[in-house]
Amino acid sequence: MTPRRIHVVGAGLAGLSAAVRLASRGLAVIVHEATNQAGGRCRSYYDSTLGMEIDNGNHLVLSGNKAALSYLDLIDARAGLGAPPSASFPFIDLATGERWTVRANDGFVPWWILDPARRVPGARLREYLALAKLLRAKAGATIGETISCSGPLYARLIEPLLMSALNTEPRSGSAALAAAIVRETLAAGGRNYRPLIAHNGLSNVFIAPALRYIADHGGSVNYGRRLRQLALGAGRVTALDFGDASIPVTSSDAVVLAVPPTAAESLVPELLTPTEFRAIVNAHFRIDPPRGLAPMIGVVNGLAQWLFAFPGRLSVTISAADDLLDLSREDLASRIWSEVAVIANLADAMPAWQIVRERRATFAALPREEAKRPATETAWENLVLAGDWTRTGLPATIEGAIRSGAKAAERLAPL
Numbered sequence: 001m002t003p004r005r006i007h008v009v010g011a012g013l014a015g016l017s018a019a020v021r022l023a024s025r026g027l028a029v030i031v032h033e034a035t036n037q038a039g040g041r042c043r044s045y046y047d048s049t050l051g052m053e054i055d056n057g058n059h060l061v062l063s064g065n066k067a068a069l070s071y072l073d074l075i076d077a078r079a080g081l082g083a084p085p086s087a088s089f090p091f092i093d094l095a096t097g098e099r100w101t102v103r104a105n106d107g108f109v110p111w112w113i114l115d116p117a118r119r120v121p122g123a124r125l126r127e128y129l130a131l132a133k134l135l136r137a138k139a140g141a142t143i144g145e146t147i148s149c150s151g152p153l154y155a156r157l158i159e160p161l162l163m164s165a166l167n168t169e170p171r172s173g174s175a176a177l178a179a180a181i182v183r184e185t186l187a188a189g190g191r192n193y194r195p196l197i198a199h200n201g202l203s204n205v206f207i208a209p210a211l212r213y214i215a216d217h218g219g220s221v222n223y224g225r226r227l228r229q230l231a232l233g234a235g236r237v238t239a240l241d242f243g244d245a246s247i248p249v250t251s252s253d254a255v256v257l258a259v260p261p262t263a264a265e266s267l268v269p270e271l272l273t274p275t276e277f278r279a280i281v282n283a284h285f286r287i288d289p290p291r292g293l294a295p296m297i298g299v300v301n302g303l304a305q306w307l308f309a310f311p312g313r314l315s316v317t318i319s320a321a322d323d324l325l326d327l328s329r330e331d332l333a334s335r336i337w338s339e340v341a342v343i344a345n346l347a348d349a350m351p352a353w354q355i356v357r358e359r360r361a362t363f364a365a366l367p368r369e370e371a372k373r374p375a376t377e378t379a380w381e382n383l384v385l386a387g388d389w390t391r392t393g394l395p396a397t398i399e400g401a402i403r404s405g406a407k408a409a410e411r412l413a414p415l
C-alpha cells in the first residue's frame with residue numbers, strides 16, 4: 001500500500017532525491033535535517049577568509065550519470081552544470097613538465113585510443129585493451145588483483161580517474177566498483193564521460209532547486225532536527241524521537257532514513273554498514289584563473305590531483321588524503337600553491353587561501369567495505385534506507401546517492 005505521509009530523515013543528496021521523487025508523485029513529504037542547512041557532503045557555504053561562497057569540496061559528475069541528470073531535470077536545474085562539447089581531460093606531469101589532453105570520441109567505438117594526438121603519451125594499445133579485464137573482475141577482487149597497476153596508461157589516466165571516483169588508493173580498491181564506473185562511463189563512449197561541473201556552486205544546482213521543488217509540491221524541510229531514536233514495534237517504525245519531540249509514525253506513514261552510515265548504525269538495530277572511511281582535502285586560492293585555463297586539469301606526480309578553475313578562485317582536490325591530515329594547514333597550503341603556480345603558469349605570491357579537510361568524506365571503496373553495504377529494504381515494512389553507502393553498486397558518489405534516494409522512493413511508492 002502506498003503510504004500517505006513520508007518522513008525523510010537527512011537532507012543530503014540521497015534524502016533530497018527521495019523527497020523530490022515522492023513529492024512529484026503527490027505524496028506529503030516532511031524532511032528532517034540535523035544541521036541548519038541542506039546538502040550534507042555536497043553543499044556551498046560562505047567562507048569568511050576567502051570572502052566568497054565555496055563548496056565543501058570540488059565535485060564532478062559525468063554526462064553518463066543518468067540518475068543525477070534525471071534528478072536535475074526534475075528540479076529544473078540541469079542548466080547550472082557546465083556542458084562541455086566533448087570528453088576532454090587536460091593533464092600535466094609535474095615530474096617531467098609534460099602536458100597532454102586525453103580527447104575521447106563520442107561514440108561507442110573508442111577510436112581515440114588509436115590517435116596519438118588524443119591518447120595518453122607513451123601508452124600502448126595493449127594497455128587500453130587490458131582494461132577489459134576489469135569488466136570481468138572476480139567477486140571480491142581488488143583492482144590490483146585484476147589489472148596491471150603500472151605503465152603509462154595506468155599512471156597517467158586510470159589511477160587519477162579511479163583515485164577520484166573511488167576516493168581510495170586504486171590498487172586496494174574494489175574491482176567491482178571500478179568496473180561499474182568503467183561500464184557506465186568509459187566503456188560507454190565519450191558522450192558518457194564529459195566532465196560536468198557546477199561552476200556557480202553546488203548548492204545553486206543540486207540543493208536550492210530541490211528545496212524549492214519540495215516546497216512547491218506542499219512538502220516541508222525542518223532544520224535542527226537530529227533523529228535520536230526510531231521507535232520500533234510489530235515490524236514497523238511507530239515514532240521518530242528527536243529528543244525534544246516525538247513524532248508518531250501512523251499506519252499510513254513511512255520513513256526514508258538517509259543519514260550517513262555511522263548515524264544509521266546507531267538508529268537501526270543490527271544494521272551492518274561500512275565502517276572504514278577516506279578523507280578528501282581541498283585547497284582553495286582566491287585568484288582569478290588565467291585566461292584560457294581549462295576548467296579542470298589532472299595532475300600526475302604531484303600532491304595536487306586535480307585543479308579546478310572557478311570564477312575568482314583556483315581549487316585543488318586531493319582524494320584518499322588520510323596521510324595529509326596531520327600536516328599543518330599552512331604547510332599544506334604553501335606546498336599545494338607551489339604546484340598550482342606551475343600548473344597555471346602563475347608568478348604571484350600565494351593569495352588568500354583555505355584548506356578544507358573532510359575526514360570522513362566517503363566510505364573506503366574496498367572489497368570488504370563493499371560487502372557490508374545494506375539493501376534499501378529493512379526488516380521494518382515502513383522503513384527504507386538511502387545514502388551513498390547503501391548497496392547502489394557504485395562508489396560513494398553523487399550518482400550513487402541520488403540513485404539510492406530514487407530507489408527508496410520507488411520502494412515506497414512505485415510508479
Ligand SMILES: Cc1cc2nc3c(=O)[nH]c(=O)nc-3n(C[C@H](O)[C@H](O)[C@H](O)COP(=O)(O)OP(=O)(O)OC[C@H]3O[C@@H](n4cnc5c(N)ncnc54)[C@H](O)[C@@H]3O)c2cc1C
Pocket residue numbers: 009010011012013014015032033034035037038039040041042056057058059060061225226227228258259260263280282358360361362386387388389396397398399401
Ligand atoms: C570533499 C568531497 C568531495 C567529493 N567529490 C565528489 C565528486 O567529485 N563527485 C561525486 O560524485 N561525489 C563526490 N563526493 C561524494 C558526494 O558528496 C556524496 O556521495 C554525497 O553527497 C552523499 O550524499 P548522502 O545524502 O548519501 O549523504 P550526506 O551528504 O552525508 O547526507 C546525510 C545528511 O543526513 C544528516 N544527518 C545525519 N545524522 C542525522 C540525524 N540523526 N537526523 C537527521 N539528519 C541527520 C546530515 O547532516 C546530512 O545532511 C565528494 C564528497 C566530499 C566530502
